[in-house]
Amino acid sequence: MSRSSPPRPPRPPRRPSLVGRRLATAALLPTLAVALAACAGVLGIRPKPPGRAFEHHAHSVKGVSCLACHDGVARAQDTGPLHLPETAKCLSCHARPHDPRPCGGCHGRDETRAAAALARQHLRFSHERHVSTLGGQCVPCHAAAGATSQPALRPPMAQCFTCHAHEGQWRARDCDGGHVDLPREAARPASHVIHEGDFVREHGVRAAAGRDLCATCHSERSCAACHGATTAALPWRFSFDKPSLSGLHRAGFRLRHADEARANPGLCTTCHEQSGDGARFCRDCHVERRVSSGGATGAVRSPHPAGWVRARGGEHGRAARVDPASCAGCHGGAGEALCVGCHRVGGPGGNPHGRGYASALDPLRDRPCQACHAP
Amino acid sequence: MMLQGEDRLRPWLDAEAMTWLGVTDAANGAPGPGAGSLGPAGDVVTVSVRARDVRTGSELRVGRMVVSMGAVRPLHVDGARGLVRVFGGTTAEAFGGMLVQRGFAYPTVDWATGGRLGQSLGDRAQVGVSYLQRRSDGDRSDEELGADLAFTPTPWLTAASRAAFDVASKGPTDALVSVSAQREEARVEAFMTHRSPGRLLPSTSLFSALGDFAATTAGGTLRWRAFPRLELLGTAAAQTQAGDVGGQGTGRATLALDDAWAGTVGLEARRVQVGAARWTGARALVALPVSERFRLAAELELVRPDEPRGRGALWPWVLGAIGYRPSAAWDLAVGVEASSGPTYRVETHALARASYSFERSR
Numbered sequence: 001m002s003r004s005s006p007p008r009p010p011r012p013p014r015r016p017s018l019v020g021r022r023l024a025t026a027a028l029l030p031t032l033a034v035a036l037a038a039c040a041g042v043l044g045i046r047p048k049p050p051g052r053a054f055e056h057h058a059h060s061v062k063g064v065s066c067l068a069c070h071d072g073v074a075r076a077q078d079t080g081p082l083h084l085p086e087t088a089k090c091l092s093c094h095a096r097p098h099d100p101r102p103c104g105g106c107h108g109r110d111e112t113r114a115a116a117a118l119a120r121q122h123l124r125f126s127h128e129r130h131v132s133t134l135g136g137q138c139v140p141c142h143a144a145a146g147a148t149s150q151p152a153l154r155p156p157m158a159q160c161f162t163c164h165a166h167e168g169q170w171r172a173r174d175c176d177g178g179h180v181d182l183p184r185e186a187a188r189p190a191s192h193v194i195h196e197g198d199f200v201r202e203h204g205v206r207a208a209a210g211r212d213l214c215a216t217c218h219s220e221r222s223c224a225a226c227h228g229a230t231t232a233a234l235p236w237r238f239s240f241d242k243p244s245l246s247g248l249h250r251a252g253f254r255l256r257h258a259d260e261a262r263a264n265p266g267l268c269t270t271c272h273e274q275s276g277d278g279a280r281f282c283r284d285c286h287v288e289r290r291v292s293s294g295g296a297t298g299a300v301r302s303p304h305p306a307g308w309v310r311a312r313g314g315e316h317g318r319a320a321r322v323d324p325a326s327c328a329g330c331h332g333g334a335g336e337a338l339c340v341g342c343h344r345v346g347g348p349g350g351n352p353h354g355r356g357y358a359s360a361l362d363p364l365r366d367r368p369c370q371a372c373h374a375p
Numbered sequence: 376m377m378l379q380g381e382d383r384l385r386p387w388l389d390a391e392a393m394t395w396l397g398v399t400d401a402a403n404g405a406p407g408p409g410a411g412s413l414g415p416a417g418d419v420v421t422v423s424v425r426a427r428d429v430r431t432g433s434e435l436r437v438g439r440m441v442v443s444m445g446a447v448r449p450l451h452v453d454g455a456r457g458l459v460r461v462f463g464g465t466t467a468e469a470f471g472g473m474l475v476q477r478g479f480a481y482p483t484v485d486w487a488t489g490g491r492l493g494q495s496l497g498d499r500a501q502v503g504v505s506y507l508q509r510r511s512d513g514d515r516s517d518e519e520l521g522a523d524l525a526f527t528p529t530p531w532l533t534a535a536s537r538a539a540f541d542v543a544s545k546g547p548t549d550a551l552v553s554v555s556a557q558r559e560e561a562r563v564e565a566f567m568t569h570r571s572p573g574r575l576l577p578s579t580s581l582f583s584a585l586g587d588f589a590a591t592t593a594g595g596t597l598r599w600r601a602f603p604r605l606e607l608l609g610t611a612a613a614q615t616q617a618g619d620v621g622g623q624g625t626g627r628a629t630l631a632l633d634d635a636w637a638g639t640v641g642l643e644a645r646r647v648q649v650g651a652a653r654w655t656g657a658r659a660l661v662a663l664p665v666s667e668r669f670r671l672a673a674e675l676e677l678v679r680p681d682e683p684r685g686r687g688a689l690w691p692w693v694l695g696a697i698g699y700r701p702s703a704a705w706d707l708a709v710g711v712e713a714s715s716g717p718t719y720r721v722e723t724h725a726l727a728r729a730s731y732s733f734e735r736s737r
Contacts, residue, residue: 043603240672259653360545366579368584
């Protein structure tokens with residue numbers, strides 16, 4: 001006979017000792033600190049420190065004229081060298097430099113020099129005319145040069161407008177006075193509203209009223225590359241190595257195009273016209289993939305679900321009313337006869353017009369009406 | 376091979392062109408005679424010459440171009456387009472031409488004409504009315520009246536709208552309204568669209584007499600640069616369609632791998648539930664600049680339809696690519712794309728691109 005001992009009460013959960021808790025805290029804090037530091041770097045919270053801005057302010061306080069270093073800039077025209085001082089120029093005053101390397105390696109930011117090079121390449125600007133007009137003063141335009149932080153030395157365009165009234169050119173979208181070739185310059189305006197959101201949805205409505213504004217930078221190719229009836233492929237198709245670019249029909253659009261079309265009735269018709277050559281767009285591809293017969297022989301699978309056409313209608317009637325453009329993609333042109341077979345006047349298909357149907361077409365003379373209503 | 380170029384011959388005269396040449400399946404995949412044989416293909420996307428009055432901005436363009444005038448639908452035509460600016464910010468535009476057909480094969484005489492009258496109200500607003508008529512083999516296939524408005528009361532708030540009316544079927548073709556506000560790291564947009572698919576078809580099509588259900592969508596988009604290298608974007612929209620109410624939404628997070636956003640990692644999720652279209656999708660992408668010359672890219676998309684209906688339970692799509700830029704002029708890339716879809720088990724495509732740009736210095 002076995003003896004059974006009374007059940008032991010459950011042991012209370014063991015609380016970590018004070019030392020254990022301190023150890024855990026000590027381990028957790030550095031981990032959190034490392035994680036936060038990593039996040040700061042990954043998320044860009046702690047940006048890479050910019051290079052050291054050139055000490056324009058210090059030179060100015062010492063009474064050194066801008067032209068003393070930027071030798072020749074007072075005679076500079078639209079093109080030519082940038083007149084940025086070389087190390088030799090620095091050594092003419094700083095006879096005993098603290099470092100044997102070129103001064104520009106540490107003093108002055110590469111970004112600033114690159115911006116100056118871009119400006120020289122893309123802008124029509126004569127320093128000679130401006131320097132003489134301003135009595136040799138540079139700061140009225142290069143205001144940032146006098147500041148210690150120097151966010152950007154290239155004056156913003158608004159700076160030009162403080163003296164120059166370009167209202168006429170602005171209205172005429174004539175930017176050639178200041179820009180060599182604005183489209184090629186690829187300079188985005190400060191507020192580029194269309195490209196900040198969903199470009200595919202927004203650009204049409206924005207361009208409707210402001211097409212000529214778009215045209216100051218975007219050429220005919222920008223529109224025709226997507227909207228052209230003869231385009232070989234959409235531009236993004238050629239940029240397959242840049243997946244972060246937004247665009248129409250990205251990724252596996254072809255897989256889901258049927259469901260995309262159902263979710264946005266009529267949207268396909270915006271580009272894929274259902275007349276002329278455009279009517280072949282859907283049909284050709286479906287014939288090639290054998291989801292439509294198109295006169296082909298052999299096994300062809302139907303893209304329509306079961307019950308699509310029944311003796312008393314089926315799903316096709318409702319689908320056709322929601323998005324007739326999808327039907328027209330394959331059944332347009334001569335394929336319309338398929339509908340007329342049932343939906344002719346007096347036919348078994350009945351009246352295909354929706355409730356409240358109205359049209360300015362002449363039922364006896366205009367083309368689509370004649371299919372059923374011909375005398 | 377695509378060829379594109381542009382040049383300014385004189386301050387008042389410029390020209391541009393974009394053409395392509397290639398080889399394609401001569402029978403376009405259809406079985407029968409010629410199946411599997413390759414044949415040449417090519418076309419002109421745009422080729423046009425523009426004369427411009429630099430003083431007023433009035434211009435005349437002749438050639439092959441896309442004309443989009445206000446709210447009426449954009450068309451690709453071989454023809455001419457003119458714009459005249461008169462005092463007080465008024466613009467008058469007109470165009471006319473033959474509708475472009477692939478390979479210059481014009482089976483019927485299809486032509487279109489139209490125009491737009493616009494007025495700027497200071498720098499804050501622009502309004503316009505537009506008209507389009509298109510004829511196919513003598514029959515009127517489209518006739519539309521449109522109105523558009525753009526309004527920018529402050530630099531951070533913009534609104535735009537357009538609406539087109541089908542004169543033949545007597546009803547709205549489509550209408551869009553978009554209002555957006557932008558402040559530093561965030562942008563919010565509210566939009567509404569109304570589209571009548573039956574009226575978007577040419578009135579010569581029998582199907583234009585069938586559609587009587589318009590689709591109306593209303594929604595919003597929020598873009599937020601949460602951190603200097605992290606951008607979040609969300610879009611949600613509700614839609615009514617033939618009495619059904621549905622909606623769709625997208626969420627995307629993009630993490631930059633450097634301050635210049637040259638390398639990025641992105642994740643996107645999407646849900647669509649409108650009428651018979653019900654599916655969930657996810658997408659991931661990586662763009663990684665390995666060096667100044669090499670870059671790698673990868674993209675993966677998975678779509679799961681709610682009702683497979685024999686189309687497979689999951690549709691995967693994947694792409695891997697390498698880009699190489701040996702010089703400022705050359706840009707090369709190769710890639711492989713593979714997918715499994717509703718009508719096929721596996722499909723693989725090899726992709727390649729080589730481009731060279733000629734720059735003429737001033």
